[in-house]
Amino acid sequence: MNPIQDSRPAIVLVHYGPPDLTRRCLECLVQVETAPHRVVLVDHGPEDGLDAAIAGAHPDVQVLTDHGNPGFGAGCNHGARHAFAGGAAAVWFLNNDALIETGVLSRLMELSGRHPEVGLWATHQVNGPRREGTYVHRGWYRHGLKPCDYPAPPGCQVLRPSESLGGASLFITRAAWEKLGPWPEQFFLYWEDVAWSRRAHELGLPLVLTDQDVLHLSSRTVGRRSHLQVFYNARNRLLLRHQIHPRARIARFFFGLYLLQKRIFQGRWDLLTPAWDGVRAGWRNAQGRDPRY
Secondary structure (H helix, E strand, C coil), X not given: CCCCCXXXXXXXXXXXXXXXXXXXXXXXXXXXXXXXCEEEEEECCCCCCHHHHCCCCCCCEEEXXXXXXXXXXXXXXXXXXXXXXXXXXXXXXXXXXCEXXXXXXXXXXXXXXXXXXXXXXXXXXXXXXXXXXXXXXXXXXXXXXXXXXXXXXXXXXXXXCCEECCCCEEEEEHHHHHHHCCCCCCCCCCCHXXXXXXXXXXXXXXXXXXXXXXXXXXXXXXXXCCHHHHHHHHHHHHHHHHHHCCCCHHHHHHHHHHHHHHHHHHCCHHHHHHHHHHHHHHHCCCCCCCCCC
């Protein structure tokens, strides 16, 4: 007998670190999000006991434990595959340290129902005093991409080939997932959202930024300008450039030097080692989790 299918949208959270941020996110969803939903929580550890730490925070949450921590993209894929296999019509990927002040899902479901051609939907991210929308990249990113002439839904923005969506709050339907495919997993942490947006651009799937907000202070889970953040940010910027321009070795070499000189002129000598390690790993096209970080 087939298991009972649940078509409600699933909110996928990837947890890593202390449980207080994840519990706060779950409690916020209960208090604010009025649309019917369930939560799939992918536990990347590193400590045990997440089930007990979040007990009572949300009435419908399922924890998938994987303390091997294969990375953010892999965690999102794990949760999404589980949700879609259970019948979910759509998945909202939300960072475990994000909060909402008004309901978001109803609007996302309404928009995606009216515009099934869209590949990915995103909300703005309120990062302290800044309201962030899309990330704008230079010519290296839009190389070979065609402009998107899809008409923007009211109150929304359709991305240009030079733009990508932020991964802290992304929404995708089952049909779009089957066209776009899963998150890129080779980055481990950072820039997988930029690479996923690039894939959507390549496939001609519209990317849309809605008029909604989530509250998200960047890098709270791993620490802003931590050694881990600096390493993967440097490495993955070079890794994505390699994927788009595999023959542009000289350009990548000089971009790596640019990343290093930024740390030098900032006077952040404590971050020079992880930046150098990241640049060298990027030059080698190293992928996945690095055992040093």
